[in-house]
Amino acid sequence: MTILQHLDLKPVATVRPGEITAYYKIANDMEIAPDFFDYFEATSTLLDKTIMAVSSWNDNGRAVCP
DSSP, X not given: OOOOSSOOOSOOOOSSTTOOSOOOOXXXXXXXXXXXXXXXXXXXXXXXXXXXXXXXXXXXXXXXXX
């Protein structure tokens, strides 16, 4: 079971409906890895109507939590 601390049920607001094809949701307490944006750029081609999201969530990413 995963517990999400930063639930956000609000839709993304845009000036013109349907203009966003992708966006990053970054929590204010998230540490961003050096390859964060490269990872999402590389996986962006996987997104289509059958995939809703690409995630970088990884509970095992660090050996020691600060």
